[in-house]
Amino acid sequence: MADAHAIHAPGADHGHDAHHEIEIPFTVHARPDTGLYNGKLGIWLFLASEVMLFGALFSSLVLLRTSDPNWPHGYNILNVWLAMVNTFVLISSSVTVVLAWAYMRLGDLKKGKVFLLLTLLCGFGFMIIKAIEYGTKFSHHQYPSTNNFFGTYYLLTGLHGLHVVGGMVVFAYLLVTANKWYAAKRDQFTNRVETTGLYWHFVDLVWIFLFPVLYLL
Amino acid sequence: MPKRQLRVGTQWLYVDEAEKLLREAMRIQAEEQKKLLASGEVLPWYRRWLFSVDHKVIGIQYGITALLFLLLGFGMMLLMRWQLAMPGKPIPLVGDLLGAANAPGGVMLPEFYNMLGAMHGTVMVFLAIVPLAVGAFGNYVVPLQIGAPDMAFPKLNMMSYWLYLPGGLIMLASFFLPGGAANNGWTSYPPLSVIGTGQTWWLIGMVFLITSSLLGSVNFIVTIVQLRAKGLTWMRLPFFVWAQLVTAFLLLLAFPPLEAAAFMQLLDRVANTSFFMPSGLVVSGTPQDVGAGGPYAGGGNPLLWQHLFWFLAHPEVYVLILPGMGIIAEVIANNTRKPLWGYRSLVGAAVFLGFMSFVVWAHHMFLTGMGTAISAFFQTTTMIISIPSVIILTALIISLWGASIRFTTPMLFALAFLPMFGIGGLTGLPLGLAATDIHLHDTYYVIGHFHYVVAPGTIFAMFAGIYYWFPKVTGRKMSDRLGKIHFWLSLIFINGVFFPMFIQGLAGVSRRLYDGGAQYQHAQPVLHLNKFMSTSALLLLFAQLPFIYNFFKSIWWGERVGANHWEATTLEWAATTSPPLAHGNFAVTPVVYRGPYEYSFPGHDFDYYPQNVPEPDQPPPAAAPGGGGIQQAAVAQKES
Numbered sequence: 001m002a003d004a005h006a007i008h009a010p011g012a013d014h015g016h017d018a019h020h021e022i023e024i025p026f027t028v029h030a031r032p033d034t035g036l037y038n039g040k041l042g043i044w045l046f047l048a049s050e051v052m053l054f055g056a057l058f059s060s061l062v063l064l065r066t067s068d069p070n071w072p073h074g075y076n077i078l079n080v081w082l083a084m085v086n087t088f089v090l091i092s093s094s095v096t097v098v099l100a101w102a103y104m105r106l107g108d109l110k111k112g113k114v115f116l117l118l119t120l121l122c123g124f125g126f127m128i129i130k131a132i133e134y135g136t137k138f139s140h141h142q143y144p145s146t147n148n149f150f151g152t153y154y155l156l157t158g159l160h161g162l163h164v165v166g167g168m169v170v171f172a173y174l175l176v177t178a179n180k181w182y183a184a185k186r187d188q189f190t191n192r193v194e195t196t197g198l199y200w201h202f203v204d205l206v207w208i209f210l211f212p213v214l215y216l217l
Numbered sequence: 218m219p220k221r222q223l224r225v226g227t228q229w230l231y232v233d234e235a236e237k238l239l240r241e242a243m244r245i246q247a248e249e250q251k252k253l254l255a256s257g258e259v260l261p262w263y264r265r266w267l268f269s270v271d272h273k274v275i276g277i278q279y280g281i282t283a284l285l286f287l288l289l290g291f292g293m294m295l296l297m298r299w300q301l302a303m304p305g306k307p308i309p310l311v312g313d314l315l316g317a318a319n320a321p322g323g324v325m326l327p328e329f330y331n332m333l334g335a336m337h338g339t340v341m342v343f344l345a346i347v348p349l350a351v352g353a354f355g356n357y358v359v360p361l362q363i364g365a366p367d368m369a370f371p372k373l374n375m376m377s378y379w380l381y382l383p384g385g386l387i388m389l390a391s392f393f394l395p396g397g398a399a400n401n402g403w404t405s406y407p408p409l410s411v412i413g414t415g416q417t418w419w420l421i422g423m424v425f426l427i428t429s430s431l432l433g434s435v436n437f438i439v440t441i442v443q444l445r446a447k448g449l450t451w452m453r454l455p456f457f458v459w460a461q462l463v464t465a466f467l468l469l470l471a472f473p474p475l476e477a478a479a480f481m482q483l484l485d486r487v488a489n490t491s492f493f494m495p496s497g498l499v500v501s502g503t504p505q506d507v508g509a510g511g512p513y514a515g516g517g518n519p520l521l522w523q524h525l526f527w528f529l530a531h532p533e534v535y536v537l538i539l540p541g542m543g544i545i546a547e548v549i550a551n552n553t554r555k556p557l558w559g560y561r562s563l564v565g566a567a568v569f570l571g572f573m574s575f576v577v578w579a580h581h582m583f584l585t586g587m588g589t590a591i592s593a594f595f596q597t598t599t600m601i602i603s604i605p606s607v608i609i610l611t612a613l614i615i616s617l618w619g620a621s622i623r624f625t626t627p628m629l630f631a632l633a634f635l636p637m638f639g640i641g642g643l644t645g646l647p648l649g650l651a652a653t654d655i656h657l658h659d660t661y662y663v664i665g666h667f668h669y670v671v672a673p674g675t676i677f678a679m680f681a682g683i684y685y686w687f688p689k690v691t692g693r694k695m696s697d698r699l700g701k702i703h704f705w706l707s708l709i710f711i712n713g714v715f716f717p718m719f720i721q722g723l724a725g726v727s728r729r730l731y732d733g734g735a736q737y738q739h740a741q742p743v744l745h746l747n748k749f750m751s752t753s754a755l756l757l758l759f760a761q762l763p764f765i766y767n768f769f770k771s772i773w774w775g776e777r778v779g780a781n782h783w784e785a786t787t788l789e790w791a792a793t794t795s796p797p798l799a800h801g802n803f804a805v806t807p808v809v810y811r812g813p814y815e816y817s818f819p820g821h822d823f824d825y826y827p828q829n830v831p832e833p834d835q836p837p838p839a840a841a842p843g844g845g846g847i848q849q850a851a852v853a854q855k856e857s
C-alpha cells in the first residue's frame with residue numbers, strides 16, 4: 001500500500017508553512033498549448049479593453065466634430081511642433097524599453113537598468129512638454145469648458161497623460177526593486193519588464209493616433 | 218478479464234486500491250488543514266476572511282454582498298410599488314423612517330420616487346445580479362470546474378471585490394447627501410442627468426464598479442485559458458465555464474465605452490464641458506443659456522451618451538443571462554442524468570450570442586429619430602441575435618426528453634427558468650422591431666419584458682445555483698422541503714408581479730410614472746392591476762422568508778453530505794472534498810479524460826462517469842512538456 005502523503009499535488013502541499021503562497025501554474029513560463037504566460041495574456045486582454053476605452057473616445061470626437069460646422073483645425077490652435085517633439089520622445093522611449101528588456105533577458109542587468117532609466121526619463125520629458133502646452137493654453141484662458149474642441153483635447157490628452165504617469169510609476173518601481181528581484185526571480189522580473197513594455201507601446205500607439213487627429217486635422 | 222490498474226504517483230495500483238488511496242489523501246489533507254487552523258499558525262483572520270486572496274472566500278464575499286444588495290433593491294421596489302398601488306397614501310411601517318426630505322408624513326415625494334427608480338435599476342444590475350452571477354458563482358465554481366488551484370491573479374481578484382464594495386457604498390451613500398441620490402433613471406440620459414442632482418456620486422461609483430469588473434474579466438479569461446487541468450480541452454469544458462468565458466469577454470470589451478461616457482458626463486457636471494449639452498437647451502419652458510453666455514458652451518450631443526450607454530448596456534443584458542444559462546445547463550444535465558442535448562451547438566450559440574450582442578445596441582433607441590436606415594440595420598441584427606437564444610433554450614428543453622428527472626429544488630428552479638425566460642425572450646421580439654416598438658416603447662410592457670428575463674429568469678437561475686452548490690461550499694445541504702415551498706410561492710407571486718405589466722403596457726401605460734398612471738384616461742381600465750401587482754410583490758417578499766431561514770439554518774445545522782452529493786461528473790464535485798480545501802483546492806490535481814456530462818454512460822457501473830476517472834482502454838497522457846505547472850497524480854493505467 002502506497003503512502004497517501006506521497007501523492008499530494010505540490011500546488012496543495014503547503015506543509016506547515018501557513019504563509020506559503022499557492023503556486024499558480026504558468027505564472028512565469030508559457031503554457032505549451034497557448035504559448036503564453038499568464039501575465040502576458042492578462043496584459044493583452046487589458047490592452048484590448050483599453051482599445052475599447054480610447055476607441056469610444058475617438059468615436060465621440062468624430063461624432064462631435066462632424067456635427068459641428070465651426071469645429072476649428074487643430075493646427076491653427078495647438079502647438080504642432082511641441083507635439084511633434086513629444087512624438088519623437090515617446091517613440092524613443094518605446095525603443096529603450098525594448099532594449100531594457102532585451103538586455104535583461106541576455107543577463108546584462110546593468111545595461112537593462114540604464115535603458116529602463118532612459119525610458120523613465122523620456123516619460124518625464126513627455127509630461128514636462130505636455131505641462132508646458134497645458135500651461136500656455138490655460139494662460140490663454142482655454143479650458144475644457146471653452147468649447148468641445150478643447151473639451152475633447154483635454155479629455156483625450158489628459159487620459160493619455162494619466163496612462164503615461166501610470167507607466168512611469170511602474171517603471172520607477174521596477175527600477176528601484178530591480179537588483180533584489182533580478183537576483184531572486186530573474187525570469188519573473190524580466191516578464192514584468194516585458195508586460196510593462198507592452199503597455200508602454202500601447203500608450204505610445206494611442207499618442208500616434210492622437211497627434212494627427214488632434215493637432216494635424 | 219484483465220484487472221484495471223492506475224498509476225498513482227510512481228506506483229501501479231488496482232483501481233479500488235487507488236481510489237481508496239485518493240480518498241485517504243483527501244482526508245489527510247483535510248485533517249492537516251484542521252490542525253493548521255487549530256495550531257494558530259495561520260494567516261490572521263482579516264487575511265482569511267476580509268482581505269483573502271482565495272477565490273472561494275472572495276466568491277463567498279461577493280455572494281453575501283450581492284444577496285444583501287438584491288434584498289435592498291427589492292426593498293426599494295416595494296416602496297415604489299406601495300406608491301403605485303396607493304398614490305399619496307403614507308407608507309406603513311417604514312414611511313416615517315425615510316426622512317422629511319424624502320417622504321414628509323410618510324408620503325413619498327416624486328423626487329424620491331425617481332431616486333428609488335434609478336437606484337433600484339442600478340443596484341439590481343450592477344450591484345446584485347452581475348456580482349452574484351459572475352463575482353460569486355464564477356469566482357467560486359470556475360477554478361474548481363477547470364481543476365485550477367486558484368484564479369490566475371489572486372491579488373487582482375481581491376482588488377476586484379474591494380473596488381466593487383466601495384463602488385456600491387458610494388452609490389448608496391448618495392441617498393444621504395443634500396439633493397439625494399441619482400434620480401435620472403438607471404440609464405442616466407443627458408441633458409437631464411447633467412443638470413440633475415445626485416448624479417456625480419453615481420458616476421464616481423460607476424467608475425469603481427467598471428474598474429472592478431474589468432479586473433475581474435481579465436482574471437476570468439486568463440484563468441480559463443491558462444489554468445485548465447490536463448486533458449480539459451475546449452470541448453470538454455462544462456457549459457457554465459463557456460458561459461463565464463463569453464460573459465468575461467462582454468464585460469471586458471463593452472464596459473470601457475461606458476467608462477469613457479462616465480468620464481465625459483462627470484466632466485460635463487464638474488468642469489462644465491458640453492459633451493452632452495446641446496445648444497439652445499430648454500427645460501420646462503425655461504431656456505438654459507447653453508451656448509449663450511451660460512456656463513456651458515453647447516454643441517454637445519445627448520444621443521452620444523445613449524449610444525455609449527447602450528453599447529455597454531445591451532451586452533450587459535447577456536452578461537445578466539449567460540451565467541444563468543450556464544447554471545441551468547449544469548443543473549439540467551445533473552438532474553436528467555444524461556448528457557446535454559447539443560453541447561456543441563450550445564457552445565457555438567453562446568459564442569455567437571457574445572459576438573452579436575455588440576451590434577444590436579441601438580434597438581433601444583428606435584424612437585430617438587436616428588433614421589430608418591440605422592433602425593433597419595439594428596432591427597435585422599436584433600432578429601439575428603434571437604436565433605442563438607432560441608438554440609440555447611431549445612437544446613435545454615430537448616435535454617429533458619426521455620429523461621428520468623430528479624425533481625430536486627435546484628431542478629425545479631431550472632425547469633421554471635425555461636418557460637419564464639421563454640416569455641421574457643419572446644416578448645422582446647415586438648420591441649426589437651421598429652414598427653411595433655413605437656407603440657410599446659417606454660411602457661410597462663418593456664418593464665415586464667426585461668423583468669421576465671432577469672427576475673424569474675436570471676434570479677431563478679441564481680437560486681438554482683445556490684441550492685445546487687450549497688453542499689459544495691458548506692458540506693451541508695439546504696432543506697428540500699423549505700426549498701420547494703420557496704420555489705412554488707416565488708413562482709406564483711413573481712408572475713403576479715410581472716405578467717400584468719404586459720397588459721398595462723399594451724394599454725399604453727408609461728413607465729416611470731409617480732402615480733402609476735392614475736392621471737391618464739387611457740390607463741383607467743388597467744389601473745386596478747397596480748394593487749394586484751403590489752400585493753404580489755409583498756407576498757413575493759414573504760415567499761423569500763423560507764429561503765432566508767433555510768440558508769442560515771443550513772449553514773450551521775444542515776444535513777451533512779458527502780463530497781459528491783448530486784452524483785455529478787464535473788470536477789468541482791468529482792475531484793475535491795466538500796467544502797474544498799481552504800488552501801489550494803485539490804488534494805490531487807485532477808486530469809480530465811472525457812466530456813463534462815457523461816451521465817448514464819453505456820457499460821459504466823454507475824450512472825455518472827466523472828471527468829477525472831481514467832478509462833480502462835485509454836493510454837496515459839504524455840507528461841506536460843516545459844513549464845511544469847500541471848502535476849499529475851492518478852493518471853496512467855495499464856492492464857495486468
